[in-house]
Amino acid sequence: MGARLRIAGRFLLFARRRRRPDPTGAGPDDPFESQLPELSAHVWHARDGELAETGMGTMARRLPAVIAQAAGLAWRANRADTAATISLNLAAGLFTAFGLLATTGVLTALFSAGPTPGRVRDALPSLALVAGSVALRSGLQAAAGWTQARLEPQVQRLVELRLYEATTAADLTALDDSAFLDDLQRAETRGMNAAPQVVQHAVDVLTGAVGMIAAAGTLGVLHPLLLPLLLLTAVPEGWASVRGARMRYATMLALVGVARRKWILSNLMTERRHAAEVRAFTMRPFLLGEYDRFAAHQRRVELGLARRQTYVKITGDALKGVATAGVYVALGVMLWRGWVPLAVAGTAVLAIRSGQTSLVNLVFAVNQCYEEGLYFGDYLAFCDTAEARIPRRALSPPSGPGPRAGRRVLPAAFDRIRVRDVTFTYPGSDAPSLNGVSLEMRRGEVVALVGENGSGKTTLSRIMAGLYDPDGGEVRWDDVSLADVPQDEVWSRVAVIAQEYTHWPMTARQNITMGRGPERRAGGPEDPAVLAAARASGADEVVADLARGYDTLLDRRFRGGAELSGGQWQRLAVARGFYRDAPLLICDEPTASLDARAEHLLFDRIRDHAAGRTVLLITHRLASVRYADRIYVLEHGKVTEEGDHDALMAAGGLYADLYSLQAAAYRSGDGV
Numbered sequence: 073m074g075a076r077l078r079i080a081g082r083f084l085l086f087a088r089r090r091r092r093p094d095p096t097g098a099g100p101d102d103p104f105e106s107q108l109p110e111l112s113a114h115v116w117h118a119r120d121g122e123l124a125e126t127g128m129g130t131m132a133r134r135l136p137a138v139i140a141q142a143a144g145l146a147w148r149a150n151r152a153d154t155a156a157t158i159s160l161n162l163a164a165g166l167f168t169a170f171g172l173l174a175t176t177g178v179l180t181a182l183f184s185a186g187p188t189p190g191r192v193r194d195a196l197p198s199l200a201l202v203a204g205s206v207a208l209r210s211g212l213q214a215a216a217g218w219t220q221a222r223l224e225p226q227v228q229r230l231v232e233l234r235l236y237e238a239t240t241a242a243d244l245t246a247l248d249d250s251a252f253l254d255d256l257q258r259a260e261t262r263g264m265n266a267a268p269q270v271v272q273h274a275v276d277v278l279t280g281a282v283g284m285i286a287a288a289g290t291l292g293v294l295h296p297l298l299l300p301l302l303l304l305t306a307v308p309e310g311w312a313s314v315r316g317a318r319m320r321y322a323t324m325l326a327l328v329g330v331a332r333r334k335w336i337l338s339n340l341m342t343e344r345r346h347a348a349e350v351r352a353f354t355m356r357p358f359l360l361g362e363y364d365r366f367a368a369h370q371r372r373v374e375l376g377l378a379r380r381q382t383y384v385k386i387t388g389d390a391l392k393g394v395a396t397a398g399v400y401v402a403l404g405v406m407l408w409r410g411w412v413p414l415a416v417a418g419t420a421v422l423a424i425r426s427g428q429t430s431l432v433n434l435v436f437a438v439n440q441c442y443e444e445g446l447y448f449g450d451y452l453a454f455c456d457t458a459e460a461r462i463p464r465r466a467l468s469p470p471s472g473p474g475p476r477a478g479r480r481v482l483p484a485a486f487d488r489i490r491v492r493d494v495t496f497t498y499p500g501s502d503a504p505s506l507n508g509v510s511l512e513m514r515r516g517e518v519v520a521l522v523g524e525n526g527s528g529k530t531t532l533s534r535i536m537a538g539l540y541d542p543d544g545g546e547v548r549w550d551d552v553s554l555a556d557v558p559q560d561e562v563w564s565r566v567a568v569i570a571q572e573y574t575h576w577p578m579t580a581r582q583n584i585t586m587g588r589g590p591e592r593r594a595g596g597p598e599d600p601a602v603l604a605a606a607r608a609s610g611a612d613e614v615v616a617d618l619a620r621g622y623d624t625l626l627d628r629r630f631r632g633g634a635e636l637s638g639g640q641w642q643r644l645a646v647a648r649g650f651y652r653d654a655p656l657l658i659c660d661e662p663t664a665s666l667d668a669r670a671e672h673l674l675f676d677r678i679r680d681h682a683a684g685r686t687v688l689l690i691t692h693r694l695a696s697v698r699y700a701d702r703i704y705v706l707e708h709g710k711v712t713e714e715g716d717h718d719a720l721m722a723a724g725g726l727y728a729d730l731y732s733l734q735a736a737a738y739r740s741g742d743g744v
């Protein structure tokens with residue numbers, strides 16, 4: 073009963089959605105080119121081909137697969153609840169059929185000859201059977217509703233985990249790929265939520281089908297001609313539902329790019345970190361105007377959808393009315409001709425009504441199951457794509473004492489790291505960002521990478537950190553190539569202080585340990601490693617001013633949360649790098665936000681830190697680079713100069729130019 077009410081409610085919502093007014097007359101076929109040229113790229117319409125497949129035949133063909141997927145998902149989420157949901161629904165259907173057949177007994181007794189009290193008495197046993205089967209059916213349906221309600225959150229959890237497991241392990245370049253990001257958004261915002269819906273609608277399909285079979289079986293028993301009449305009423309309803317689903321899916325696909333742009337713009341207008349710039353650069357009218365442009369387009373497309381859906385619904389309803397009238401006329405003719413007795417005709421009317429209700433539910437559930445199945449299909453396709461983009465060597469073997477055969481281990485105390493002839497092009501880029509780069513670092517050295525903006529320093533550091541795989545060439549720690557080592561093992565041996573680091577919305581301690589260190593017990597001493605890292609980076613001074621010290625939550629969006637300045641955040645980011653205590657420390661512009669004293673101190677600390685370890689330092693502050701053991705100058709993805717400060721100054725190349733420029737600015741006293 074609950075399931076029926078839910079279906080009926082959803083049907084009303086669905087019908088209401090279809091009946092929205094349409095003042096503009098625009099539809100999803102509107103040319104994007106004329107209205108939103110930036111969204112006309114083929115990537116936004118990459119799935120157009122799929123639409124052509126979505127018809128009644130396609131639905132019939134694909135539905136079993138969708139139901140099988142739903143069943144498999146539910147089975148993995150919880151076997152007992154899945155088995156209970158299916159068997160309880162089947163049992164409820166049996167009792168529906170039984171109740172309908174028992175009704176014939178009631179009507180036969182009531183329409184027989186003889187005095188009324190006697191006829192009523194004769195009908196009582198059948199009546200008791202009808203009442204009993206109705207009560208049992210309701211009880212079984214309620215129990216099925218309960219097990220189904222238990223199942224849905226478990227399914228949701230399963231699909232969420234799969235998606236996030238894939239996105240956090242996928243190759244980093246996947247997240248630079250706009251097609252991947254589009255698919256991710258569709259999978260996350262729509263596809264993932266479709267999973268429990270698919271399971272729910274698959275159960276509704278089962279319930280509707282069982283109810284329908286019960287009614288059809290009863291009609292077949294009563295008179296074989298009645299069965300095709302019932303099925304006739306299904307065709308218009310089915311046609312209208314399938315067309316409606318197809319239109320909605322087409323619209324969703326057409327709007328996916330617009331939805332993503334709107335989402336990006338809404339973030340820009342609501343996120344705290346953009347708020348100051350939005351005001352200072354008077355970007356408000358621009359952002360609002362852009363948002364409205366996309367929203368207006370979306371509204372036009374959706375109104376067009378509502379208009380076309382209304383036509384389809386009206387046509388479907390009219391055809392269904394004609395078919396139902398035909399059924400009753402046929403029943404009348406059968407009665408008139410004496411092919412069926414009155415009691416059977418009475419039961420047939422009940423069975424037809426019950427069958428039609430089940431049919432409406434079934435058609436609606438099939439339609440919803442298919443529609444949600446399309447979104448769920450997007451989710452599954454995305455998960456497959458994302459999982460395919462997890463490098464095969466990404467993760468260490470889950471258990472066991474050592475690496476699997478063929479896997480190498482990075483030497484803990486390496487002598488040297490060699491980058492040999494590394495080439496790398498970002499996906500979708502024409503020009504390589506690195507073109508045959510080679511360099512060498514020995515243990516205990518501070519090696520600096522310098523070069524103008526866009527010369528490839530960050531890209532190279534990411535390859536050395538094992539975040540990107542080079543297209544050509546290799547990185548070796550002694551005789552072990554990074555390509556032969558599980559990525560998570562590389563990451564555990566490298567600490568990166570990134571140029572664009574995250575302001576983790578967590579406590580100051582968690583910002584340093586990033587979930588690695590043991591949580592301090594209340595009142596217990598602070599982890600000495602946290603204290604040492606904070607001292608080395610100057611984060612200890614930041615924490616000393618926080619109301620709850622290391623336990624202070626660093627996010628103003630939460631009550632009691634604190635906010636830090638850019639330089640204070642950077643000190644925490646540096647502390648995070650030191651805390652990891654890895655043999656290779658990569659510092660990409662670690663002092664960009666630091667004041668002069670903190671910067672000077674930090675370069676000293678980095679040199680201290682290098683003792684026994686190795687540091688790759690990327691910075692534009694060339695005064696700090698002069699003490700590096702070796703300096704590599706990158707230009708347009710190639711190493712053009714190499715040596716220590718004195719050698720490079722003597723060479724008189726780009727390094728000498730840049731260094732002299734900075735030094736002159738300081739000497740003249742008017743440089744900034």
Ligand SMILES: Nc1ncnc2c1ncn2[C@@H]1O[C@H](COP(=O)(O)OP(=O)(O)OP(=O)(O)O)[C@@H](O)[C@H]1O
Pocket residue numbers: 248498499501505523524525526527528529530531532571
């Ligand atoms: N995610 C990306 N996708 C495509 N191209 C990228 C990406 N990141 C960087 N690039 C390109 O690669 C080249 C090198 O960029 P990289 O960030 O390595 O330079 P950089 O030397 O670190 O610059 P900066 O001094 O400004 O930090 C640039 O031309 C840049 O446009």
